[in-house]
Amino acid sequence: MPGTDLDLLSTAARAAGEIAMGYFCKNPAVNDKPDGAGPVTEADLAVNAMLEQFLAEARPDYGWLSEETEDGTDRLGTKRQFVIDPIDGTRGFIEGSKDWGHALAVVEDGRVIDAAVFMPVRDLLFTASAGKGAARNGAPIQPTQTPLEDATILGAKINLTPPFWKDGQVPPVKRTFRSSLAYRLCLVADGSFDGMLTFRPSWEWDIAAGALIATEAGAIVTDQANQVLRFNNPHPQVPGVLAAGPKLHKALAARLEPGLSKP
Known part of the structure; x- marks a missing residue:
């Protein structure tokens, strides 16, 4: 099992990509969420199930917040929480776009302290830890200074x-x-x-x-x-x-x- 939280998130994000790519452009089943909350596919649910099991086994004391899991109050009493979007950009996923991915974070005291975003079709892994900078596929990144x-x-x-x-x-x-x-x-x-x-x-x-x-x-x-x-x-x-x-x-x-x- 990966040691640091960032290693754990990165490993989980790539595993999520493997699952999602098995459904991509293969007409996955799609349902509409209540109250106009948007579509959810069988791929979203499969990725969510894997992540919930994998991450909970690694960090059983962390709270859990995911788009595809019914929310409760238990997470509010935990020191750290996983905050997860199994597939961010589900509409793009359904349409066959490249611009969807997996967003995974660890939160402590209201602040994100570790994060990974993986874009499987583009093979891009963005990562960051608080106070340690951010990277794309391991290389440091920075924003523009455009006026x-x-x-x-x-x-x-x-x-x-x-x-x-x-x-x-x-x-x-x-x-x-x-x-x-x-x-x-x-x-x-x-x-x-x-x-x-x-x-x-x-x-x-x-x-x-x-x-x-x-x-x-x-x-x-x-x-x-x-x-x-x-x-x-x-x-x-x-x-x-x-x-x-x-x-x-x-x-x-x-x-x-x-x-x-x-x-």
């Missing part, structure tokens, strides 16, 4: 519309999109894109791992009110995410409309 007027931001179209910006002035940035929030954060971490944002309430399992990876790479990651993200909340959501290199993050945060409505 606002030249920046390319990852996010949905609605986030770059006037209601969310002071005086209705949308920042002069280019926009593109990837389906996985964890991957978006990693793409900011490694400098592939300059920033990412979402003004929707964001589930912890979507962002915990990517948030640490981006932070350890040197980006600033906050919620939409420019507050530090906290995890293992009783209701496991945070109010949106903004991530970018320090100067770009400051420029974007300064332009946000206070008291944003939610798309």
